[in-house]
Amino acid sequence: MFTGIIKEVAEIRDRSSSSVTVGMDTSAVKTGDSVAVNGVCLTAFLVKKGEAVFDVSARTFQLTNLSSVKTVNIELPLKAEYYISGHFVTGHVDGSVKLAKVEDAANFKKLHFAFEKSFSPFIALRGSVALDGISLTVEGISGGVFSVNVIPETVKRTNLSGRKAGDAVNFEADPLARYIVNNMNMPGEGITKEKLKKWL
Numbered sequence: 112m113f114t115g116i117i118k119e120v121a122e123i124r125d126r127s128s129s130s131v132t133v134g135m136d137t138s139a140v141k142t143g144d145s146v147a148v149n150g151v152c153l154t155a156f157l158v159k160k161g162e163a164v165f166d167v168s169a170r171t172f173q174l175t176n177l178s179s180v181k182t183v184n185i186e187l188p189l190k191a192e193y194y195i196s197g198h199f200v201t202g203h204v205d206g207s208v209k210l211a212k213v214e215d216a217a218n219f220k221k222l223h224f225a226f227e228k229s230f231s232p233f234i235a236l237r238g239s240v241a242l243d244g245i246s247l248t249v250e251g252i253s254g255g256v257f258s259v260n261v262i263p264e265t266v267k268r269t270n271l272s273g274r275k276a277g278d279a280v281n282f283e284a285d286p287l288a289r290y291i292v293n294n295m296n297m298p299g300e301g302i303t304k305e306k307l308k309k310w311l
Contacts, residue, residue, distance in 0.1 A: 152202020
């Protein structure tokens, strides 16, 4: 489990059809540990000083941008004593969205992302999403595009500074949204709009 608060931007040094090698701080990582690499939960099978090698399945390469990016956001798993500064992120990426436009505002950047229709139920105004593992808040939705505002500190501490229009970015829906939508679509009564109104 992760929170979407990035600890390090690292470089992919090598990749094969079943793995990626990442140059990163490995002082707190050991073989078998899970690490969020650009928001994707991966298991380290080889760790040495300053470098870790992670298993990557063909399906993960297909769903994510790990086959093409050069730099990745790194987050280690949540510890119980840490503050939860973002939102719960599982590292189970749903797919990718495309960066459609970058706008510079007075004290932040506004990023617009085009998404596929199947993601629509999981994207809500003021809701949370994880983009390349970064916990961000949806500030606007128009048609098949949502936008997020990114403060300078987040740009500085992540790989967003190098992102440009047309880039594919890993997308993970808020797990709570995923479970609610899944239950509402279950056969039988499941979670109904009436039940949600009572609970909320």
